[in-house]
Amino acid sequence: MPKAVRVRQTGGPEALELVDVDVPAPGEGEIAVDVQAAGVNYIDTYHRSGMYPMETPFGIGLEGAGVVTAVGSGVTDHAVGDRVSWYSVQGSYAEKLVLPAASAIPVPDGVPADTAAALLLQGVTAHYLVTSTYAVQEGDPILVHAAAGGVGLLLVQLAKARGARVLATVSTPEKEELAREAGADEVVRYDNFEQAANEFTNGEGMAAVYDGVGKTTFDGSLASVRRRGFLVLFGASSGAVPPVDPQRLNAQGSIYLTRPTSRDYSSPEEVRWRTSELFDAVLAGKLSVRIGGRYPLSEARKAHEDLQGRRTTGKLLLIP
Template sequence: MFAIRPHQPGGPEILKLEELPTPAPAVGEVLVRIEAAGVNFIDIYHRSGQYPMPQPMPLGLEGAGVVEAVGEGVTEVGVGERVAWAAGPGSYASHVVIPSSKLVPVPEGVDARMAAAAMLQGMTAQYLAKTTWPLRPGDLCLIHAAAGGVGLLLCQMARRAGAFVIGTVSTEEKAALARDAGAHEVIVYTQQDFAEETQRLVGGKGVSVVYDSVGRDTFERSLSCLRRRGMLVLYGQSSGPVGPFDPQLLARHGSLFLTRPTLGDYTATREDLLTRASDVLLGIQKGELTLRIGVTYPLAQAAEAHSALGGRATSGKILLLPD
């Protein structure tokens, strides 16, 4: 098998393709031949050492492929089945061994690229819109990075839920993508102060919820966008982690709520995993959700994929293709 397994944290240049022995699945595990692997910001955090990993680093959490072998005791899937996952360390590879409990079936009509692109970002958008702050008709929401992988799906889900959707993006080209995904209004933050423009758009009353994957650069201004008792959902930190702050800041802005959710806690049980994954994958199958795959790279070009994602040079999903 071939895999990306850096031996120490560093920049994108450490992502080198290696040939390794193909592992055999142990009890409760499955060997999958990977057809597509998703590239996500958490992979950058792992690569850089911001989120420590064992070494050599099994980079990549998300992918889709075909089951080639099953270990003893596996009942969830069988050889030849098409599966996808969002918690399979080592997915930057041609093969990976994953606990069978982490796999979900891929429905007919959804190809491997779509399935790989949908899992982590799709289930993230799903829990944000339907559980963390369950959007309802009349809610006002602000979505940062609205033309990113999560952002485009979140715009669609928020619009379908009946919310008024405001997105922030860096360029006019990305603004068009966000509008196509369902945003009622889009703020190009390189041209306007997003906090001032958000308040103008909602008549100064604030939004119900801000979905913020940016972190340090947007945190305090995101708080200023919220209505009384609104919620800041800080689900990422592409600009860096938020520094220490006095919780009185939440009181000063109107008794606000702040949460820092992770997909792992929203898919902690197999029931939750299957429910969220099915909601997303069946939505794609039925044409209710549209995925944008921004660019694909051969597995050997993982460094270029990380550079593109880290530089915010893409919109939509980035995939690595082992073949």
Template structure:
């Protein structure tokens, strides 16, 4: 098969398109022909070695495709089924083997490419709005990078839960996308904390921040007393060490650094979040914006564009 392989940490040029041995299907596993793989910042962190993996490795955690074979002890899936996944390393390839327990049957009304585009970020947006901080009607929510793949989903799901959503973006084009997703107010990054306080009076109930270093301090300032800072990513770089006393001084704030794996730790929790997510997509309540599709061989360009913030919505690799 063809795959992207990382032999040593580095920049986008560390992503090498090459022949790779076909995966072997063991008991409890499923072989999938990949329709599309989602590109996420976690893939960038793996490529750079910020979150190290054993070398060499095939990157990518998210995708969707068609079941080509099932191993022994697999009864819930069959050849020809459309499936998606959010936590299977090796997705930048034409084929992938995954534990059946990690695969989600994609329902009618959800195309495979859409499932590849929404599963990882959609599950993340679900846990952030339903579990990390349970958004309630009337809450004020700040969503950074509101025109990105995560931001567009977070905005829509927070609106479904009755929130007032304030988004941050860098350009007029991205502002238009954020407003189309339902953002009530859209700000530029410069001085956003003061603008948030002007809009809300006391600050927002929760900040969903996947940007990290460049937004963290102002995000803390934008919170109301006892507000929640949910730092779920670090696209601009890691946040320096934080003195917990700051949380007290700013109003008994909460700070968490959540990750998806701890919110889909059981099959029941994964199934609950996926059922909500795919149900919203199938009904039209949640729109998935796929902005860029790259051939698998152009994975390096996809990473370059993602890191340079030249993309909006979701980026896919297509074998």
């Protein structure tokens, strides 16, 4: 029988169990795929821990790439043998998967399956952050936290492609090197980023701060934003941010604070636009996708431990 990772009771990484599963034939509007790679994302840890409540038991993982093995009735956009990817299908930590055909995105020739699986969720996130949440302009000073992570490396590259000046935060010399390779203009540690942001902008503050760290960086991030600038809180790897008094936004200079999520930036038209631009950039050699670790399905727990322990760079994949 095919195997998949399931969560019977929410909790720590030990809640991830590799089990045998029945995979039904695809129904109307569905396709079946052999999963070649599944992406590991921070949102998976929120599901596993119960931070984002889900009815148990449940399959975990949202993202992957593979080959179509069967199509259900009414499916005309995909055929057996097609290479596809997806980033919003629960239960993607699996050897085989049935998913809505509408959620499957064709993978262009020249893009390997592992690159496709590593790119979509974090790539679409980085894309909407710099094009739609705050549309980065030529010359904008931008602060990117956790710049050597999966989203961070893509954010730096996409912001630079739009002409931004990027200040990046990282925790180690190895991560600093990766952030600089991605194009960051300056790279600093977390303990002095607020002062660095002030110096980087000659006291004016950042046009936008992209903060996926949360609790430990929020106050400094807020203090680093210029008048009428944007604080984009898109994650909480260090923990949830406590309730915020709106008067703090007033005092800092009419700051815009937003907490975006991909479902609000993922209409069918937007998905086509965003994924097309991302794949085109990869094929043109203008966007590098770093895969920081590959784990067998049986080591999903270790992948989560490494991700939450901030011992990783780039994207983590599970390989069935």
